[in-house]
Amino acid sequence: MTRAAIGATVLAAFGRQCLVRTDAGETLHCRSRGRLLHPACGDRALLGRVAPGEAVIEALAPRSSEFARSSRFRTKVLAANLTQVIVLTACEPSFSDELVSRVLVAAERAALPAVLVLNKIDLVERLGAAREALAPFRALGYPLVELSGKLSAEPLRRHLGGHRSLLVGQSGMGKSTLVKKLVPDAEVKIAEISRFLDSGRQATTVARLYAVDERTEIVDSPGLAEFGLAGLSAREIAAGFAELATHAPHCRFQDCRHLAEPGCAVRAAVESGAVHPRRLALYQRIVRLEKAP
Numbered sequence: 001m002t003r004a005a006i007g008a009t010v011l012a013a014f015g016r017q018c019l020v021r022t023d024a025g026e027t028l029h030c031r032s033r034g035r036l037l038h039p040a041c042g043d044r045a046l047l048g049r050v051a052p053g054e055a056v057i058e059a060l061a062p063r064s065s066e067f068a069r070s071s072r073f074r075t076k077v078l079a080a081n082l083t084q085v086i087v088l089t090a091c092e093p094s095f096s097d098e099l100v101s102r103v104l105v106a107a108e109r110a111a112l113p114a115v116l117v118l119n120k121i122d123l124v125e126r127l128g129a130a131r132e133a134l135a136p137f138r139a140l141g142y143p144l145v146e147l148s149g150k151l152s153a154e155p156l157r158r159h160l161g162g163h164r165s166l167l168v169g170q171s172g173m174g175k176s177t178l179v180k181k182l183v184p185d186a187e188v189k190i191a192e193i194s195r196f197l198d199s200g201r202q203a204t205t206v207a208r209l210y211a212v213d214e215r216t217e218i219v220d221s222p223g224l225a226e227f228g229l230a231g232l233s234a235r236e237i238a239a240g241f242a243e244l245a246t247h248a249p250h251c252r253f254q255d256c257r258h259l260a261e262p263g264c265a266v267r268a269a270v271e272s273g274a275v276h277p278r279r280l281a282l283y284q285r286i287v288r289l290e291k292a293p
Helices: 097-109 124-139 154-160 175-182 186-196 234-238 242-250 265-272 277-290
Strands: 005-014 017-022 027-032 044-051 054-060 066-070 075-080 084-090 114-119 144-146 164-169 208-211 217-220
Touching: 005 027, 005 054, 017 044, 017 054, 027 044, 066 097, 075 164, 084 097, 084 124, 084 154, 097 114, 097 124, 097 234, 097 277, 114 124, 124 144, 144 154, 154 175, 164 175, 175 186, 175 217, 234 242, 234 277, 242 265, 242 277, 265 277
Parallel strands: 027 054, 084 114, 084 164, 114 144, 164 217
Antiparallel strands: 005 017, 005 044, 005 208, 017 027, 044 054, 066 075, 208 217
């Protein structure tokens, strides 16, 4: 390589186009060299400068973690080198506990701890139902942070310190409001990212990394309508349902999928009250929809 190598972090990526922050603090517009490099938000990259304000990504460092969703046709890495996942829900609009479960399966698969956030708790008439929907997750030990993002993000900030956290959730959960509370100049940075996207595409279609402070970063991701887990086996999906994984070793058959097999210890645990029936129903729905072997 004839150019001086520059270390950088990918702030946002769209195809082969990227916005990066160099280790010296400069923001550069980049493209990846060759079709074998697939940068993701959070990647560590080695750059070669080609013009003022522009560079090319020559190489990517190995990832310590990656968080991805998969359809039958492609896998999309939302972000790399994370240390935790923040799953955002809200009192209004209603959220999908299936989507929450799918995100938690992916977090377990990536060996990343997860924190649940319940936003808009000022809507007191909806608070009880939202808490009830999240009760099975709390019973499993997932931390739950309750807040009203339009008033303050401080309850969440205490869980972010020293982490690179992916903020993920459905549209309408109040993610943008939270990000702006945590990163006051987020709108300026969103505009900066928008400028590098092709043909006027909105910045909300890509994940983007922000520094909260010197030790803390968050990755804002597009609002989710679905979260695919294609390619995972029934056993891998069950690993994301901690209470099911506890009982699974006691099934009669080692390859039990906990659907209709005889001698299933997981279904027996539901009948005895040891496992919440909604959790088994969610697991079975995901396995059937993903056609997991």
